[in-house]
Amino acid sequence: MNQKLAKGERAEEVFRNYFRGLGYFVARGCKFNFEGFEITDVDLFLYSKTSAIVRERVNVDIKNKRTPQAIERVFWAKGLNETLGFDSTIVCTTDNREAVKNFGLQNEVLILDGKFLKRLECSDKGEDTSRLNEEQLLFEINEYSGGKTGSDWSGRYELSKGRLLAPLTFDSVNSWLSEVGEFVKYIPISGECSSVVLRMIYLSVSKLLLAIDFVLSRYISATQDDRLVLLLNGFSFGGAGIKHAEKVRDMAAALAKGATGSEQTSESIRSAFNEQVEAVNANILAEFFCKGVVGKTLFEDACLLDRAGYEAEISNPVTLPNSCQAALGVLADFHEVDRKLVLF
Structure with a gap:
């Protein structure tokens, strides 16, 4: 499957490759469920080992849109982070306004803006052809499990990722x-x-x-x-x-x-x-x-x-x-x- 990714999916893959390069364990598209109901999903889950005794879990919110509503995303991501009990929050947005960065700093949310995304997309970190993206992996899982096992492996895989939250x-x-x-x-x-x-x-x-x-x-x-x-x-x-x-x-x-x-x-x-x-x-x-x-x-x-x-x-x-x-x-x-x- 070599279907072209949508803008949002591509941005998530670009940032995923970036954070993997920094040494994080990264999972993309983790679904947050409560008592059987799917509430939302986390664009990227990051986990790092910063020392022998310190582990960090990070919620990354990514919006690659013409009107990203970055201030609102800070509110949303910060609230979700507190619900999950994670250590920090990152919002990746196409918004380049300085006020957005300042608002993020004020609320202890790191802002990665559109200029940063553009640089990543133009660098060799933007796309890694040696690995499958999330959509390609899910396609392979569905092709195999539907025909060979008769069970919902993609559903199991989504539950497995969601357990990280x-x-x-x-x-x-x-x-x-x-x-x-x-x-x-x-x-x-x-x-x-x-x-x-x-x-x-x-x-x-x-x-x-x-x-x-x-x-x-x-x-x-x-x-x-x-x-x-x-x-x-x-x-x-x-x-x-x-x-x-x-x-x-x-x-x-x-x-x-x-x-x-x-x-x-x-x-x-x-x-x-x-x-x-x-x-x-x-x-x-x-x-x-x-x-x-x-x-x-x-x-x-x-x-x-x-x-x-x-x-x-x-x-x-x-x-x-x-x-x-x-x-x-x-x-x-x-x-x-x-x-x-x-x-x-």
């Missing part, structure tokens, strides 16, 4: 973990693997690693043993943790005993709970991600896998850096898929 906790980590498991099932035992399957795996793992990086950045002073316990609980029980899970277990056991008068029923519930926890096999993941050497490269690996997911000519996993291959391998082990099928 929610608080990055173990709940989001486990959602991406489950998502990776869904896509690795489509790697064939023999024959060539579809580029779309690889793209979906790369892009899901990239967001998973980003979320783990964010969670672990809050525990920078923890020992490796402390991180092991934290990760084990998080992978097993989500953001609420083991105490909440055990409270629910004990409540269910008490209700069962009260209804039946049988201690055996209560113990059966506790045993079933413990069996389910053991079945998760979270040790594989916790023992890998608690290592300091792994944690140091999570952000970089997330960016590399995101970049690999958008390559025009998709790279096989075995050509990726060793740290990316290690992450793919341990995720294959967790989902009980032969890592030789994943690392080809």
